Amino acid sequence: MKIISCCKIVPEEQDISVNNDKTLKLDTAGLKISLYDLNALEAGVELAATQEGSTVTALTVGAKVSTSNTKVRKDILSRGADSLAVVGDEALAGILPGETAKIMAGAAKKLGFDLILCGEGSADLYAQQTGLLLGELLGVPTINSVGKITINGSTARVERDLEDEVEIVEVPLPAVLSVTTDINVPKIPSMKAILAASKKPVEEISLADAGYSSAPASTVLSILAPDQADRKREIIEGDSEEQIAAFAANIRKILN
């Protein structure tokens, strides 16, 4: 079985600061794999282990400054995929999921697939759309909120974790599934896996090869931080008996 696990490279949240004009300072932030895509990578590797002769390709799409980062590329590959496919281009900075999904669809057609896995949503936009858009663009079944996947020949039996119910669905393959964080616990890469990562193949796919031409139905106008509420910030440093008593006194003030 050919599996593609998708992952986005995003700025490290803790490094993002707010400029005076309320815009976000992103260029100095470190980069990492978007948190919930770790579950998609892990799910691909776990499923491949149950299906003999399977391969897992990780696919990432984004601005070149992110996708060319060798440290994150290595991190992706150390999580068990056999190879990495990258579509990176300056033109992709700040694009919305509609465009990302078109590029991924082009890349996926080129790579070939039986199953594509996506995370629940990215740490930056968290639109929770990309996997669904991708499946619909490819003309294959596409299902979100998948908490469990079992492959039976040419179908996947999936459990969907919805707000009020668990739904079990038989999905003919190929398909695109977006997984929840409950589907697995992503493993921390071993030293061996980290060393092996640098020897794994990386394929660069150009926008032209992905058959993409830009025609977005929506674009970002601005990203601005709101005003923060003023807080007192009376912080006691230490947990001696007196300090806990002083803290209790503070709390008593507001409880009464």
Next chain:
Amino acid sequence: MSKMPIIFVFSDKKDRLPEIIAGALALGEDVCAFVVGTDEDAQYAASLGAGVVYTFAPQQDVMLEDYAPSFSALVAGCGKKAMVLLPPSKRGRALAARMGVQLGAAVANEVTKVEIADSVTVGRMVFGGLASGSEKITSPVCVLTLSSGSFEPAAPDASRKAELKQGAFVPPAIMPKVVGQTPKQGSSVDLCKAKKVLCVGRGFAKKEDLALAENLATVIGAELGCSRPVAEGEGWMERERYIGVSGVMLKADVYFAVGVSGQIQHMVGANGSKVIIAVSKDKNAPIFNFVDYGIVGDLYKVLPGLTSLLK
């Protein structure tokens, strides 16, 4: 602000329909509802203010999301600039994305703001709630899921009548089959309404230790909440109790965090509280940028001490 000529609405959850129809009435000239269900469901949509209601007969073993081509056919057929409004539920999001592709329409999830002029502009939270993003939509049709609380729910009025039409099911080319459905145990908590919330984070080493938080919560009369990993990774608490951008947005008088680091995705759900209090052993934890009162200390020492002092 100008209005959208026609807005189509659907909700997989009956209790979200009043809010979505209210949004459609505010933003559009005509409101057309899709209903998968009975005549009674159609009458309910009419009573909330939909002018036209299409009723679709429920199909056996079919996911609700597989009505996307049926709905899209009617939206495309209207031949006007149009908007589709859905709830931000899992099914709502899936329908939104699929209809978006079918209609060549922009899709935006959990929008908190919609402005209609020559084009449509929507606002939604990005970067875990650190900022608000504004998106300009250029396609003639757009599909939005509305963040809850964006509009005051419409009140039903049985004297309102709609034009009732029968919808035809258009199956997708390839259709998965629903083979089972198990209802989940309903949760009784509604943290949005709680006045005081004591929130536990991953600073607790094991589930049994939550008793320390329960004791304090009882003493100060607070409802218990948690951070996302406590509910999702650890499974120590119900999903309905986690606070943050993807969970509950509090409007409490007091929010009290214990063993929570205060990442922005979490704090966005807590920042609506009047007073913020925190206990964490890490002096540099981001939570201390957001607090009114804090203590840098070990929760295993602070909680028992505090509980006996506040009794």
